[in-house]
Amino acid sequence: MTAALLGLTAVLAGCGKPAGTDGNLANGWPALPAASYAPPSTGTCLTAAVSAFEPSAAPLQAVDCAEPHTVEVVGTGAVPDAAAPPAWDSDPSRAAFAECDKAAAAYLGGDWRTGRLFPVFRVPLPAVWQAGGRQFLCGIAEAADDLFAPLQRTGTVKGGLAQAGPLALTCVQLSGDNLDAKGFYGAVDAVKPVTCDAPHDTEFVGAWTAPAGEYPNQQRLKELASDACYLKIAQFLGISQTQLFQRADIYTFWTGLTATQWAIGDRTAHCFLNVSTQTPLRASIRNLGTKKLP
Structure with a gap:
């Protein structure tokens, strides 16, 4: 019994305060810095x-x-x-x-x-x-x-667009499905930027920004962008829209205007002119006018 009590006393003594301490574990510690990013x-x-x-x-x-x-x-x-x-x-x-x-x-x-x-x-x-x-x-x-x-x-990329810099969008090569008899794609899968001296079927003519408002349905969106890009193509070629309409060798193509793009405040479409895959270009056709494709 005496041995047991002595053992218990020794254990309890081990739970006491070490010399020179006050038993308060929370004081004396500096506060953690405020979280930041x-x-x-x-x-x-x-x-x-x-x-x-x-x-x-x-x-x-x-x-x-x-x-x-x-x-x-x-x-x-x-x-x-x-x-x-x-x-x-x-x-x-x-x-x-x-x-x-x-x-x-x-x-x-x-x-x-x-x-x-x-x-x-x-x-x-x-x-x-x-x-x-x-x-x-x-x-x-x-x-x-x-x-x-x-x-x-x-x-x-810094300065990459200054003075028609190396990152400027100029000519592209399309790839897709459902080529028609004239050599135009029915569905486009990819738009690969290339230099204009490389074979290509499409050229960037400018960006168009849709009017503010609710996001249009797909049919209305297609109408708006196609009409706007058609005008940009005519201006790029240096002809009227009527003269462009009379050409059967140049089509309209555009990308962009997704719902999430519109939601963040960007309502921009990229406008391109498109020619047949049967007649690839090797130079820009800016200001081509009514002349034949080169």
């Missing part, structure tokens, strides 16, 4: 799985711009404080995207819509928002063969 700085290159005008939570990893990457940061900013991050189709997101639009033009030396490029826009993810992050990210990706998916590249 800083987006990658302008000029940072990133590897990421992105697609044009699609919200994404895919991780962004910074790499040296000399290494293969898909996105380059062209600017940052902050959205207003709120209980949660702004939705893709919200006014705060559209306002932030408009700021990104300006940042991209300044960084590239021209409007990204005239280049083989598309914007990458990110607002803070929920976890980052809860940690206090309010910064949005403006990025630019070089477009691959559908103008909406990224092309892995090396080097910077």
Whole structure:
């Protein structure tokens, strides 16, 4: 019994306060720093799985711009404080995207819509928002063969559109299905940018922005974009729309104007002229007028 009591006393003594302490484990410890987040700085290159005008939570990893990457940061900013991050189709997101639009033009030396490029826009993810992050990210990706998916590249895009720079969108080669007897595609799968001295069947003539309003149904959207791009093609060739209508060798082709693109505030279509795959071009036909295709 005595041995047992002594053992119990020894155990209880081990739970006492060490010499020189007050027994309060909470005092004397510095407070943890407030959670914070800083987006990658302008000029940072990133590897990421992105697609044009699609919200994404895919991780962004910074790499040296000399290494293969898909996105380059062209600017940052902050959205207003709120209980949660702004939705893709919200006014705060559209306002932030408009700021990104300006940042991209300044960084590239021209409007990204005239280049083989598309914007990458990110607002803070929920976890980052809860940690206090309010910064949005403006990025630019070089477009691959559908103008909406990224092309892995090396080097910077900065200044790539200045003075008809190397990233300008000029001529493209289509690929698709259902070739008709005249050599025109019934359905297009890919739009591959090429130099105009390479064989091609399509040439970029300019971008068109649809009027603001509700997103049109597909038939109305097709009518609006086709009519607008038809006019741009006539102007590009230096002829009237009536003269263009009288030609059976030049068609209208356009891309863009997706629902998510419209929702973020961008209502732009890329307008192209298209010729038969049987008569590929090897130069620009700007100001061709009423002459035959070369």
